[in-house]
Amino acid sequence: xxxxxxxxxxxxxxxxxxxxxxxxxxxxxxxxxxxxxxxxxxxxxxxxxxxxxxxxxxxxxxxxxxxxxxxxxxxxxxxxxxxxxxxxxxxxxxxxxxxxxxxxxxxxxxxxxxxxxxxxxxxxxxxxxxxxxxxxxxxxxxxxxxxxxxxxxxxxxxxxxxxxxxxxxxxxxxxxxxxxxxxxxxxxxxxxxxxxxxxxxxxxxxxxxxxxxxxxxxxxxxxxxxxxxxxxxxxxxxxxxxxxxxxxxxxxxxxxxxxxxxxxxxxxxxxxxxxxxxxxxxxxxxxxx
Ligand code: SAM
Numbered sequence: 001x002x003x004x005x006x007x008x009x010x011x012x013x014x015x016x017x018x019x020x021x022x023x024x025x026x027x028x029x030x031x032x033x034x035x036x037x038x039x040x041x042x043x044x045x046x047x048x049x050x051x052x053x054x055x056x057x058x059x060x061x062x063x064x065x066x067x068x069x070x071x072x073x074x075x076x077x078x079x080x081x082x083x084x085x086x087x088x089x090x091x092x093x094x095x096x097x098x099x100x101x102x103x104x105x106x107x108x109x110x111x112x113x114x115x116x117x118x119x120x121x122x123x124x125x126x127x128x129x130x131x132x133x134x135x136x137x138x139x140x141x142x143x144x145x146x147x148x149x150x151x152x153x154x155x156x157x158x159x160x161x162x163x164x165x166x167x168x169x170x171x172x173x174x175x176x177x178x179x180x181x182x183x184x185x186x187x188x189x190x191x192x193x194x195x196x197x198x199x200x201x202x203x204x205x206x207x208x209x210x211x212x213x214x215x216x217x218x219x220x221x222x223x224x225x226x227x228x229x230x231x232x233x234x235x236x237x238x239x240x241x242x243x244x245x246x247x248x249x250x251x252x253x254x255x256x257x258x259x260x261x262x263x264x265x266x267x268x269x270x271x272x273x274x275x276x277x278x279x280x281x282x283x284x285x286x287x288x289x
Contacts, residue, residue: 003059003087004032006192012057016083020193024077025126028056031190034149035124038201039063041183042122042147049114051143053101053123053133056080058087064122065091072113074101076126102132106140121146127195130154131170138177138204146178146204155182155200162270169228172271173221176211178204214275216282219243223281224274227266234263235277245285254280 002008009028020026029035038060044050044067055061055073057080064071071094075084078098088094095113097104110119121143125133130150137146150158159180160166174180183201188194214220226242227235236255240248255262258276260269269277 001087002032003057003062004030004035006030009057009192012083012086016079016086018079018083021077023128025054025128026056026077027127027191027193027195029059029124029190030192031186034186034190035060035063037184038124038147038149039067039122041201041203042067042120043145044068044120044122047118049110049117049119051106051110051114051119051121051123051137053121054126055084055088055096056124058084058091060122060124061088061094062091065094069093069117070114071095072097072109074099074104074109076100102129102136106136107142110142119143121148124149127151127154134158134174134204138174138206141177141206144206147183147201148204149186149199149201151195152185152198152200155202158202158204163268167267169221169225172224172274174204175271176207178206180204212272212275215279219282220274220278223278224266227269227274231265231267233265235266235269236262238266239281243281246281250281250284254284 046069048068049070050064050068052061052064052071052073055075061071061073073094074097076099081098084096119142121137125148127150137143156166157168157171158174159182160171181203183203186199186201188198222243223239226238229242230238236248236251239246239251252262254277255264258280
């Protein structure tokens with residue numbers, strides 16, 4: 001069965017009484033080159049265990065199965081159980097786990113289902129949960145790479161450099177944990193039902209260590225979030241109004257000592273700049289104790 005042929009998918013889903021759920025981000029691929037190219041971009045081999053989120057009818061799952069040592073696919077929609085039982089017949093290295101990816105203990109799942117393999121993620125993500133899913137997958141530190149299809153707009157934000165409109169707190173979080181690559185775009189015509197927006201495939205490669213050293217990572221991200229919560233404010237005003245323990249004087253003094261214009265906005269700073277500011281604020285706060 002061709003799992004990207006619209007007529008075949010429709011007949012299969014009708015046979016099982018399946019109804020598409022918008023809330024679950026169910027846009028299934030109907031162009032054979034897309035799952036093939038996504039799986040190819042994930043760089044798989046027999047030593048690799050792949051975590052897939054949301055197999056749908058299993059078109060990407062089958063491509064992953066051909067290339068990897070093991071595939072574990074987490075699917076929230078239990079009504080896809082009989083569909084996947086049919087479409088993944090013969091894919092001996094695939095295990096489907098029914099549940100919410102956001103509620104999984106990911107390190108425990110990998111240890112239980114794919115011990116001894118190097119772990120990567122490859123998925124056409126449900127767009128409504130892209131940010132929390134990527135936050136959890138990067139935060140757990142279990143994966144060498146994440147090759148995922150997401151909304152183009154979000155992909156651009158993740159890969160954006162400083163001084164661009166797309167640059168923001170989530171992009172800095174991702175870039176802190178991984179090197180980012182924008183691979184290719186996929187038009188709405190490649191899905192059923194068709195989404196309103198274009199999609200992009202990105203690859204995130206986990207960094208062995210953060211891009212720059214910083215004394216207090218939690219404070220760094222509090223400062224980054226504050227800077228972009230109120231993008232139009234100067235950094236001094238954004239930090240003084242949102243970061244506990246930081247006064248306007250302290251923020252101004254920090255920028256001056258580091259040689260920045262005190263009217264600078266967060267969007268002009270790269271990760272190294274944010275780290276330097278974090279370290280300086282931490283030093284001033286420690287001296288005041
Ligand atoms: N992989 C298929 C494809 O490319 O055609 C389907 C991708 S579709 C964009 C997203 C899939 O994720 C759906 O099957 C949906 O039911 C599933 N899903 C949605 N939210 C989920 C969650 N929180 N945990 C696991 N799966 C989820």
